[in-house]
Amino acid sequence: MLPMNSSAPVSADATLDPARLAEAFRLFNQVSEELSAAYGALEKQVERLTAELAAANAETQRLREQAERNARLAAMGEMAAQLAHQLRTPLAAALLYAGNLETPGLSEASRIAIAGKTVERLKHLERLIQDMLLFARGEVLGRETFGIADLIGELAHTFEPLAHSRGVALTVNAPPPELTLTGNRKALAGALTNLLENALHAVAGRPDGKIAVAVEAGDERITFTVTDNGRGMPPEVVARLFEPFFTTRADGTGLGLAIARGVARAHGGGIEVDSAPGQGSTFRLAVGRGPSDAADEMEQNR
Ligand SMILES: Nc1ncnc2c1ncn2[C@@H]1O[C@H](COP(=O)(O)OP(=O)(O)OP(=O)(O)O)[C@@H](O)[C@H]1O
Ligand SMILES: [Mg+2]
Numbered sequence: 001m002l003p004m005n006s007s008a009p010v011s012a013d014a015t016l017d018p019a020r021l022a023e024a025f026r027l028f029n030q031v032s033e034e035l036s037a038a039y040g041a042l043e044k045q046v047e048r049l050t051a052e053l054a055a056a057n058a059e060t061q062r063l064r065e066q067a068e069r070n071a072r073l074a075a076m077g078e079m080a081a082q083l084a085h086q087l088r089t090p091l092a093a094a095l096l097y098a099g100n101l102e103t104p105g106l107s108e109a110s111r112i113a114i115a116g117k118t119v120e121r122l123k124h125l126e127r128l129i130q131d132m133l134l135f136a137r138g139e140v141l142g143r144e145t146f147g148i149a150d151l152i153g154e155l156a157h158t159f160e161p162l163a164h165s166r167g168v169a170l171t172v173n174a175p176p177p178e179l180t181l182t183g184n185r186k187a188l189a190g191a192l193t194n195l196l197e198n199a200l201h202a203v204a205g206r207p208d209g210k211i212a213v214a215v216e217a218g219d220e221r222i223t224f225t226v227t228d229n230g231r232g233m234p235p236e237v238v239a240r241l242f243e244p245f246f247t248t249r250a251d252g253t254g255l256g257l258a259i260a261r262g263v264a265r266a267h268g269g270g271i272e273v274d275s276a277p278g279q280g281s282t283f284r285l286a287v288g289r290g291p292s293d294a295a296d297e298m299e300q301n302r
Helices: 012-016 018-100 109-135 148-165 185-203 256-266 292-301
Strands: 144-147 169-173 180-183 210-217 221-228 270-276 281-288
Touching: 018 270, 109 256, 144 148, 148 185, 148 210, 148 292, 169 270, 180 185, 185 221, 185 256, 185 281, 256 270, 256 281
Parallel strands: 169 210
Antiparallel strands: 144 180, 210 221, 221 281, 270 281
């Protein structure tokens, strides 16, 4: 509020008439009081609006979190449904076979054959559960240093007879014997086994089926390549390759590549694919060589 004795002139006339001057000051003070009251009210309104905005933001955040939770639940529900479906088929088959064992007058030979099929389906079920756990954990435990040539030799040993019996030419480009890697040998062997199994399926029925395995060692990475001249894949299949449970095979689980990619990533690498329908496919599984080589050498030189 301005003091009444302010020396600021209001107008030439007002300075001449003290009564008008007083009235002008009174009016001025009244207006400033009103203004100050209006400012106070405005301030309160801003406070209220700020609080409302904060509440709206909190609500938006809550809704976003709820939407994310719902999406996660939906994905889990879908996964659970797929899991149930995957487990139900071998379980139903095993139950059916086990039920057949009760048939009266069953010959010894039939009993042994049916029991064998039951056990085979139950083993399939067990493998499925192990694969799912491997995928769900998403981690690869255990590390050791092993020779790559040894690992590739073992795979060739397993797949050579299979390929041969199906008229498929398997060529293996063996790496130098001193090349080693530190990681989980069993998990890597499993991932490469799946690439080879997939390649064998892809060339099935071709008279000139070819599969080639190669190893390339860079400074930081080791890359395993599995190439086939099989049926290849259209882009829409390539796009879904690594989705768990994505399969185009009646007896596939669709977990093979999902696990293989998990294994590659757990080793600091990944998987790349080149494929086109009718052109065959190339899968490159890379793993990091990691800092462990030097550490292991130090360990050995002690
Ligand atoms: N080399 C390949 N050539 C053509 N299609 C392939 C090849 N590798 C994978 N695929 C396609 O990708 C799908 C997914 O492969 P993935 O290994 O994950 O599962 P799967 O082989 O179907 O079942 P499994 O869990 O028994 O391995 C296959 O069903 C197949 O359609
Ligand atoms: Mg597979």
